[in-house]
Amino acid sequence: MFIGKLLQQAVKINKILFIAGLILINSLSGFAQTDNFRFRKLLAEQPGIPAAFAVANSGNLDALLADKQISVKQVTREWIYIQAKPSWIKEAMDSKRIKSFYLEFSMPKALNDSTLVKHFVKPVHQGLGGLQTPFKGKDVIVAFVDQGLDYNHPDFKDANGNTRVLYYWDHTLPVAANTPQPYGYGQLWTAADIQGGTCGSMEESSAHGTSVAGAGVSNGLANGQETGMAPEAKIIIIETNFNLPNWTMTVADACDFVFKKADELGLPAVVNLSVGTYLGSHDATDPAAVLMDNLLDEKNGRIIVCAAGNSGSWGKYHVHGEVNADTSFVWVQPNPGSQLGPNTVYLDLWTDLSDAGWSYSWAANLSSGSFEERAELIYRAANTGVGSTIKDTLWNGSNRIATLEIYPEIVGPNLHLEFYFTNVDSTAYLYAFKTKGLGNYDAWSGSAAIALNDMLSTGLPSAGVYPNIQYYNMPDTLQTIVSSWNCSPKVVTVGNIRNRWSHIDNNGNTYLPNPPNYTAVGQLTPASSKGPTRTGHIKPDVVACGDISLSAGPFWLLNDPGFNSAISNDGLHVRNGGTSMASPVVAGIAALYLEKCSEGNYQSFLDAVHSTAFTDMFTGTVPNNAYGYGKIHALNLMLQSNFTNTLTADSPFCPGDSAISTASIPGYSIQWMNGDTTWNSALTASGDVYFAAYDQNGCVSYSDTLTVVAYSAPPAPVIYVSGTLLSTDPYPNLQWYENGVAIPGATGTSYTITLPSSSFFTVSRTSTDGCEVFSQPYNPSLGIDELTNQIHVYPNPTRDKLTIDASVPLTDIQVVDVQGRMVKSVADSKHEISISELENGTYYLIIHTDVQYFQVKIVKN
Template sequence: MNHHLSRALISLMALIMVMSPFGFSASANDSQVEVKELNTAEIFGDLELSSERPTSVIVELEAKSIIEAKQKGQKQTKANLKAERGKVVSEMKKAVKEADVNREYDYVFSGFSVELPANEIMKLTTVEGIKAVYPNVHYEAEVISKEEISEEAFSPAMMDSAPFIGSDEAWDAGFTGEGVTVAVIDTGVDYTHPDLKHAFGDYKGYDFVDDDKDPQEGSGQYHGTHVSGTVAANGKIKGVAPEVDLLGYRVLGPNGGTTEDVVAGIELAVQDGADVMNLSLGNSLNTPDWATSIALDWAMAEGVVAVTSNGNAGPNNWTVGSPGTSREAISVGATQLPYNKYDVEMATSEGVEYPSAKVMGFPSDEELLALNDGDYEFVYAGLGSPEDFEGKDLEGKIALISRGGFAFVDKVENAKAAGAVGAIIFNNVEGEHADVPGLALPTVKTELVDGQKLLAELENGNNTISFNIEFAQAVGETMADFSSRGPVTSTWMIKPDVSAPGVNIVSTFPGEGYAALQGTSMSAPHVAGAAALLLQKNGDWETGDVKAALMNTAVDVIDPDTGEAYAHNTQGAGSIRVVEALNTETLVATGSHSFGKFVKDQGKQVEKQSFQIQNLSDERVNYSFDVEFDGNPEGIKVMTSKNLKVQPGKSQQVNFNVQVDTSKLDPGYYEGTVHVSDGIQVIKVPTILFVGEPDYPRVTGAYMENTGNGDYAVGSYLPGGAEVLGYDMYVFNPDGTIGGFVDTLGTFENASAPIHEFSWDGTVQNGIDLPNGDWVLAVYVENKGVTEYKAYLVTKE
C-alpha cells in the first residue's frame, strides 16, 4: 500500500471511529474497544489520492456484465445493468459532486469511467455496488520504424511475410478467411484503400476518439491501416486472410489513448459480432491490466479470439507490457525473416583500426554492399536530431552519430533525409548496442572507444572513410531484439504465447500507398489472420482451440549465436505455421503452463497442473508424455501419466504434479517443456517455475507531466511496488550523457504496484525554479531485498 493510500485509510478509519454508529462496540466485561472493519471496494494501482488534480479511473460494479453472467449460468440484462449502474452513479454523485461519467460498459465489463479529483477517489470505495477502482492507463500504437514506399519502388514481392508462415498454401487449400469477421482495434483504418475496401460493408465500426460512426484513420495516422492490410489486404498485396470482413475501431488518437476507450472498443467489437479482434497497442506495465484484462478474458469466453502485441521493449526479460500480459488473449512476439549477415571493416587513416565495427542494419543487401564502392566523406551529426543536420552538407556522405536521446531508427531516418548514403552509430557507454534490422540506410555500429577514434580522426582532418563489407552467413528466422520478453509479474505466466514476422513488414498505408513498418504491432495481425483461417475451417472451435492449434504447431526459432532455440519467454511456443495449424489432429490446451513460485527455505513443495488433450482424428490415439526442465536440474521432479488413450473426437484431462526441493536449487526461474507424443509427431508445451522471489525489474519507467496548474505529475512504473522509493534529478548533457546532481524531488515508502505518482511544484534546492528542457530523472527502488537505480530522460515544459 502506498503512503498516500495509507494516510487516506488512517484518516478514514479515524472518521469511522468518531462518527460511525456501528463502527465499534465495547465489551461488557472490559473497556477494550473493538474497531469493526469497513467493507470497501478495492483500489488497484497507485493513485495520487492526496492531489486535487482531475483524474480518470475505471469503476467496476458488483453487478456482473452480461457475458460474465451468461458464462456463469446466471441471468443478466442490459436494462437491469443500466438500472444498477444508475443507482451507483446517483450515490457516487451524492458523495462526489465533481464526478463526471464518461464511458459506460455492460457487455464484457460491468462499470463506467469517471473523472473526479484524485483526493475524492477514496469516497468511491464506500459507495454500495462498486466492486473495484482501476487506473485509466495510457496506450500507444507500437512501431519501431516506418518507411513509406514510393509507387515507383513498390513491388508485390515485398509482402513476403504472409507466404513465409504458409498463408499462400492455405489459400490454395481453399482457406482465405471468407465468412469470418476481424475487428481491428487501433488508430482507425483507411477503408477506402484499394487493397482494403473489399473487406468493408456499409457498417465499418466506430471512432471512440471523435465519438462518431466513422472509423477512418486520423490525419497523420497510419498504424491501423497497416495492421488491417496484414490481416486482409487483397489487391497489389495480399494479407494473411484476404477474404475476411473487417471492422475498424478507432481507440487511439495522435497521442495514443486510454483504457476507457480500449475497453469500449473491445466491448463494441464483441457486440458487433467479431470473430477475431486484433489489438496492436500497449503500454509498459508488466501486469495484467485489470479492466482491459477482464474485458479480453470475457471476450475470449464469448467466442472472440483476442490477439495482442507483446510490446517493443526487448530484449531483456520482464519487458512485456499490457495488454500482452492478458491471461487469455494470444500475445505475439516479433521475428525477423531469414536474412544475410555481413562482416565489415572500416578504414580512415593508416594504423587506425575499428575492431568493434559491425553491421547494425540495412534496407537491402544491394544498398549495403554499395558502400564498398570507393571512399566517402563522413560528418559528425551529434545525436542525429534534425537540428544536428542543419547547416551541414551530408549529400552522398556518411553520418557519424552518437547513441542517446532518441530511437536509432529516427537517427537514421534523419540522416537519410539530409542526403546521407550511410550511417555509423557509436555507443555513448561501454559495450555494444543492439542490431536494428531494416534501417533506412546501411548502418554500422561501433563501441564507444571506436567512436572516439572516429571523432579524433575528424579533429585531425581525416574525414574520409572506406568500407570492406563481406557476406558472412545466411541466418534463419530470428527473434527481433526489440520484441518484449516475459514473464508476467503476479501471474508468472510465459509471454509471448507465439511469435510471427514483425520486421520490415510491407502493408497498406493511408491513401493508395504502402509502407514497411516493424514492431510487435506488425506481428499480431499475422496471428489474427491465421486465427481467421482456422475459424473458416473449424466454425465450431472455441477460442482456446484456436490458441492451442497455433501454439501446438509453432516451430522453434533458433538463436544463431547459440544454435539453440530461444527461451520460452522470448519466443513463446515458437513461430506460427498456418498449414500445420489447419492440419493438426491433436489439441493440447492450455498451450503453456506456469507452476508459479516455490518459496520454501527448506524442504519440498508440490504444485499441481493439468491440461486437456483433444483427439481430432477418426482413430483412437495413444499419447505418451515426457517432461524436461532445461539442464535437468536436481531438485525438480515431475510426476504424470506415462500413457493415455483418447478415443476419436474426444477429450481427456492430463494431470501432473511438480515437486521442487528448494534446498537443492539456486533462486531464479526454470524453463521446461512437456513433450506430448502420438508416436508420429511431438507437441511441445512450454512450462516454467520460479524458485524464490522472482527477479523481476523493480522499476520499468518514469515520467514527468505538466498538470496545467503550475505543478507536475512525476511518477514511475513499479511492477512489484517498492518498500523504499526515491526520485533524483540530474543534468542531461547535450552529448546524451548524465551530468551533475541537481536535487532529490521526493522519497517515499511502501509504494504499491504498478504506478507511483506524486505532485511536484517544479522547484529544486532553495526554491529555485528548474528551467524547462530535458533532464535526467533517476529512480531509486528498494523492494524484497533488491535495489535498483535507473535513469530516464524526461522533459520539463
C-alpha cells in the first residue's frame, strides 16, 4: 500500500512537471528535456542502449511506426510507448519529430516486492481482491533440489528464531549413520540438528540454492523486504551432487523423499527444481521423468515445478530432421575448446522407434570455399549395432580426418544414438550428419556455450557453390528446454522474464548488466529456453520474474566485500537471475494454491495456471513456446477455485434444530466449528455457528458466522402402552398425533386408540419458549423391540444411501419422520435404501422381519 501511494504521488508530481515542461518546450524547443541532468547522464553513459520511453502523442504515430530505429509497443490518447536509444531521443527532439518524452526520476530500492506486485501475489498474502482470507503457504512443504542453503539467514527462521527447515539431505556427503534409506547415499539432517548446531551441511561455495529458496519461501524477517511467494511454508532442502552417476535419478529420489516426508506429516508438498540437463530425449520418457510422473499420479497434494533452462541464447544447437528419399544433412562444427577434448564433435540424437526407418552416414566437408565433400562413411540403418559400440574412421585418401564412436541404444520407446568424434586431425572440416529413408529425428549438439558443439546456421554456401545445400536441415533455437522432467506434461515448466531494470549494490552503485541487457522489464530474456518438447507439447507452461532478482544470500558471500557488486545495498541479499529464479516464484504460488486446495494436484494447478495466466504486448498470442500460456497471475489463479456457500440457522432455536449448509458446487464436504462433518449440524447451545466447505480438490470456502440463541425445552415425552390406552407423564401443553396429524382435542395425558390399527402415534409437549418435542412413534400392529446385534445400519448420518446388515431375513423397511408420518417404504427384502430425496433432519427406520421389527433413529444430512 505504501508503495502504491508513493507511485500515485510520483504520477501527480510528474504531471505537474510535465505541464511545466510543456511551457518550456513550446518556447525553447526540446532543449529543456534533453539538457536535463538525468537525461544528460543517460545519454553520456548509455547512448546506444535501447530503453523504454513514452513520447507525446501529437499525431506523429505513422511517422514513428515507419522509423526502423525504434519499436512502437503501445499507444494511448496521450502517449506513444516506444523502445529507443537515448541518442535517438536526442536527435528526434532536436529535429522536432517528437515534442516531448517521459523520463522518470526514481531512486530504486532492492525489493522482491517487484515480483510480488508483477505477479499479483500481494493481495493473496493480504486476503484481498475477492479472497476470504490471507494465504501465505501455511502448512505446505516447499522443497528445493539445489546447491544447498544457508539456513542461518533470518529469512529462513520464524519469529522466535527457530529454523523453518524440516530436513536437509546432502547428496555430496559420504555414507554415514544418518544416510537416509532406501536411497543409500548422502546424509540427512533434521530440524533438531539445525537448531542444535550439529548439522554438517551448508551452502558454502555457491549462492544459487539460498537465493532460489529465498525467491520461493523467504519470510522477509531479515529486514522486512525480499519476501518470497510462500513466506509461511515449511522447507525441505536437498543439496544435489552433479557428479553422481545417473544424476537425474538422484533428483527423482529427492522428489520421492520429499513426498514421503510430506505423507508422514499429512501435508501437501511442492518440489522446485532449478537444476537440469540440456541433453536427453526431451520427451519425459527417461527413468527420472517416469518416476516423477508416477509420484505425481500416486497422490493428490503434490506438485513439481522446474526451470525451463537458460540456453535460449546459446545459438542453434538443435535440429529436427524429416527424412525422406532425398539425402538431407546438417553440419556440426568441431570445437577446439570442447569439454570432451580439443576439436572433438558430439551429437545426441533421439527418435521414436516407429520413426527410425532411415539410414545415416557421416561426411567431412571443407569448412569454406567450395565446401567440397572430402570423405564419407557407409550408410547404416538407424538401429544397427544397438547395444554395442561402433567405431569408424573418415579418410581423405590415405589421410585420416577423424575417428568416430557411435553408441546406439533403445531407451523406452526411443532409439538413442550418440556420436562422438574422438580424434579430429584437422579443423578445416565441417562434419555432415546425413540421412535418407523414411522417418524423423531430433538431435542436439550441446552448443559451444557449454564447451560442446555448434551446428552451422550462418555462412552457409549458396546453391551455386554447393548444390546439395537445398537438402540442408536448418538448426533452430527450439527444444532448448532442459530435458527429462522438464518435458513432462505433468510438471510445471517456467520461463524467465526480466524482473527489474537495475538495483543499488552494496557499494552504493547502480547495477546495470554490462554489456547491458536490452531486455525490457517484463520481457522474456533471450537466455530463457524455448519449447516444445520432442513430442510437441507446449513448454514452458508459464513465465515469471527471474532476471535481476534480489534474494537471500549465504553469509560467506554477504560477508566478503569482494562480492559487494552482486549484493543488495541492504547487505543481506544477493542478485541472481535466469529461469532458476523464475521457477521458485511459481513453486511458491503453487504452495499458496495447496494451502487453499490441499487436495489439488498437478493437473488442477496446471489448469489454473494455464487459464489465468495473463498476456501483454510482449507475450503475443498464447500459448507459444517462449511464454507458454503467459505470465502467472497469482490472484486470479487463487480466485478460480472460489465457490459460494450459504448458512441458514434459526435463532432462537429449539433443541433438535439444525444449522443447514449449502454450496455452489456439487460433492462438497463440510467442517463445522464443532468438528461435525455432516451437511447439517445440530444446534445445541447459544453461540457462533459457521463452517468451512471443501470442493473435490480440497479448496476451502468459508461461510458467514451467525450468532444463535438457544430456547430451553423439556425432555421428549415417552409413550406407555396398556392395551388400547396410550399415556404419558402429566406434562402441560400436550398434543397427540396419528400419522403426523394432530388429533383434535387429544391434549391430555392419555389417548385411547381403536384396534386393530396400523397407524403411527406420537405425543408432543411444548415448552414455555414454544419448542415442541416429540416422542418416538408407536405402531400398535408392531411390537417394540430394542435394536440388537442382529441389525446394523450404516452410514448414519448419511446424505444418500443406508445399508442394512441383518443376520435375519427382512420383509419390509419403512421411514417415518419425528411426527410419525411414513415418508418412504420399501416392500421387499433389499438391504439398501436411498433417502437422498428427503429433507435433512431426524427420521426413524422401521425394519420388519417375519416375527418382529426394529426401530432405528437415523439422520439425513
